[in-house]
Amino acid sequence: MDGEREHPCPPPPLPSSIAADVAGYAWARDTVGESGGTVYRLHGKAGAPDLFLKHGQGTVADDVTDELVRLGWLAAHSQVPAVRTFLRTPDEAWLLMTAIPGRTAYQMLVAQPDNGPAIVEALAVYLRQLHAIPTAACPFNADHTFRLSQAKARIAASLVDTDDFDDAQTGWTADRVWNAMQALLPLAPDPVVTHGDVSLDNILIENGAVVGCIDVGRAGIADRYQDLAILWNCLGEFGPALQDRLFTSYGISAPDKRKLDFHLLLDELF
Template sequence: MSEMNREEACPAVRVPESMSIAVAGYVWARDKVGESGGAVYRLHGKPGTPDLYLKHGKRAVADDIADEMARLRWLSGRLPVPAVAHFNCTVDEAWLLMTAVPGQTAYQLLQADPGQHDAVVDALARFLKRLHAIPTSACPFNSDHAYRLGLARSRIEAGLIDEDDFDDERAGWTAQQVWDAMQALLPLAPDQVVTHGDYSLDNLLMVDGEVAGCIDAGRVGIADRYQDLAIAWNCLGEFGGALQERFLRQYGVATPDRRKLQFHLLLDELF
């Protein structure tokens, strides 16, 4: 997906006074991919100055932005992630200004050049192993499936699930049907690592054949490794089953746990 398709030009938006100097002089564009209820802007075109990204949201989205800010600060020095340039929050609104991660998304590379497919998938597996090798004892954030099931139940009851956005195999399902299908797969034996939480092709930036960084880190926390494996595996399905299986092999999974794959894909539908 090109930058033109990912975003649209927009006027500069009003920001807190404490942030106004940091964003002055930039050209603004609004991101159309993965906003999750908030707004994401790319700030670019300021001579001699690198691009920035700004996330803005209210109410529950503001809480999500605050969660991401805390995780980015914790990940700094452990993995390549955006640096927090400025953070501002009020009772029900939050603004997060970050440095841009260089490169193209893994999705853009896979879409543009089939000849790179194997190399991209291998790089995604290497980076995920690097993330999962961070000691869980160092991570203060919990994202395990029991915790996320509680959040999912609250979202269902609040009517926050976009049932029209379910994957094709669950087209026409209700959120309650997704919930019931998950319950049928429990219990699951946890295999806990530090996870990204949304290890999708649009959240991984690549330079010279390697992952240069990851974005959208608001769900980072300790969870079963299949939280990440399932989302990446599902994204790769667009490019064929052979790439899906290669990704799992390169990560080190010879015989995937299909039950866990299915559970985590169902769980992701509710977020």
């Protein structure tokens, strides 16, 4: 990952069973999409693959556990990190995984801006394949009704980071986001198997194609706009032409603005 999205750090305090697995690695802390937990990239050990370690406490430990379970299921449908070690205590969780080859879609767009349309096409192909997985095969519910119940609990517990809102919601309170979402309901359901957090940092590309995904703790059955909205929003950094291309490459000629707005607001609360 590029230097702006991670920084070198010393190893954190670790359980002895994990410390033995990661001896000899250099450490870097990921500064993107941590959702309250900590994510480290372990690299530079001769003859050994790069690894990632996630650590969470309290409710974030539950999120790390959710990711472990979803990794096991998704492995049959998409390339995902292989679990090396998982350790859970009543209040903490550690998840050690192998790294997927390739570079993130964000890195690719920064390094090859002229290749943006082809990169977006690869992302759209990946989403179409993911969304084509039969919903009957997926045991995880992530629809907006379920996510709204989680969001309401996060608001009540003062867990929403309003300083991290998108520019369009700068200065908003979490309650204002909640009320804006309610005004967009109801939504016509269009359930598919979703990744749940398809940011450009969570998709890996190699040789022009998506080779896998990471950060799958929110995967489950939801409206396809759960994925499309987040990816569309991330592409805004690289211009509206690529945002438009996402929908045309995916096969949607007229995006549903109501669903787009709703899912972008919902994401602010997580």
